[in-house]
Amino acid sequence: xxxxxxxxxLTAAGTLPVAAAEQVAKSPxxxxxxxxxxxxxxxxxxxxxxxxxxxxxxxxxxxxxAYDHDGALVSTxxxxxxxxLNPDKHFDDLAAPGGNVDHVSIYYNAGHPGVETPHxxxxxxxxxxxxxxxxxx
Numbered sequence: 235x236x237x238x239x240x241x242x243x244l245t246a247a248g249t250l251p252v253a254a255a256e257q258v259a260k261s262p263x264x265x266x267x268x269x270x271x272x273x274x275x276x277x278x279x280x281x282x283x284x285x286x287x288x289x290x291x292x293x294x295x296x297x298x299x300a301y302d303h304d305g306a307l308v309s310t311x312x313x314x315x316x317x318x319l320n321p322d323k324h325f326d327d328l329a330a331p332g333g334n335v336d337h338v339s340i341y342y343n344a345g346h347p348g349v350e351t352p353h354x355x356x357x358x359x360x361x362x363x364x365x366x367x368x369x370x371x
Contacts, residue, residue, distance in 0.1 A: 255333030261305035263287050263331075270298065274348035284308055284369035294349040297331060300357075302368035307332045309369075312356040313349045332360040 257264045270286035271278045279285045284300035295318075298311040310330050339357040343349075359366065 255331065258299055258331045259307050259333075261285060261287070261301040261307075263299055263307075266291065267299060270348060276347050279303065281371055282369060283311065286311070294351075294353070295325075297329065299331060300369065304368075306368070308359065308361045308365070310335075310358040310360070312358075313343070313353045314356060315349070315351050315353045317351065319354065330358045330360070332358075334360065336360060336362050 258267070262269065266289040267287040268290060269278070270276055270288055273288070273290060276286070284302055285305075287299045287301070288296055295314055296310075296312045298313065299307060300309040300311055302308050310332050312325075312328060314325065335358045337359050339355070339359065341355050341357075343353055343355050345351050345353065361368065
């Protein structure tokens, strides 16, 4: 139930101004974002997620910007360590740099390079559920 409330809060938090969304609409986004595959040992494109960029200062949580094969932004992803999902920790003012959020997905990840500890992926999709296929392969 907390995860659902968290996702709803993210969606309701609003979006950044249009100018900010335009700066990240196409890959590569402007600084301070860097390509994740150049920071840690991950492929350039991860099926189901896409090509990731992040401001290294925001690790491990992000936001990570995810792009399809054509370089269009499809989602903003937060990777929240499970140890941080507790009553003492708050995640306020989480932004969706890509603008409007169509829907939210939340799922567990056991860990990977860059965020090695078990964590939750909170995916703010900027495209419809049908268009998620743009990063499926």
